[in-house]
Amino acid sequence: MFRLVALLSGFIFGVGMMVSGMVNPAKVIGFLDVFGQWDPSLAFVMGGALLVFVPGYFLAVRRQKKPVLADQFCLPKTQTLDKKLIGGALLFGTGWGLAGLCPGPAITAIGAGTLPIGLFVISMLVGMRVISYLQQTRIPSPVKT
Template identity: 60%
Template sequence: MSFRVMMVSLVSGLLFGFGMMLSGMVDPAKVIGFLDISGQWDPRLAFVMGGALLVFAPGYWLLVRRRQQPVLGGAFNLPTSTILDKKLLLGATMFGVGWGMAGICPGPAVTSISGLNPAMIIFLAALLLGMKIAPLGERLMVKQTT
């Protein structure tokens, strides 16, 4: 990985983390407030996501749709499938349940690790463990269908 790519990655990560901290979305109580649509619903997370989309959508259109390759080289890594299969739906459901139970999304969890919150450290350790064992579960699912 080139120095330029690492620097752009660093700046992007810092911007993301600062934005999450500034918006307060590293606080699980705010995320749970957004998910609590039948109680004390807090719409602030929707505005954070909407603001992100307002910046992302024109940038995506301008850069990805009009360029042959990324600014820093290589190739765009865009999804090619539009199929909603069992694997995608199960993964999305598990992600949503985990997000709802913890009240935190992985991005803000990584951002909040700087506060050395033990709950976030445990969450991230479990997240990494889940990512490590997911291929095993996928292999088991394939064996059951064959």
């Protein structure tokens, strides 16, 4: 049942990203171009998502002892901002600004079959593999902790 709900949730999320235009790199870059020809439409998408998420999150975490389909909530155990978190956020934001894509929309958009999106996803997967290797072999990662 858990996998079916996860699949259905992912499908709905992907459809929402396609309908909102979040899988279109030009639209995302237009949203990020606040000092140029700014396209504020994605701000409404994000605002709408927050209007649904925030109350649901606080109601679920405060009123329920555990999720319906899991043994426990998977919440962060720390709230400290370390170099690894800040470096990852900077890397993510830079990639998002340059490519106009982040992992979720890129995987959703790969069905379009365009070369740039395919190259982005391949690069993303290679980068994930490299970081995983660096962490396993204890070679210092590019982002110092």
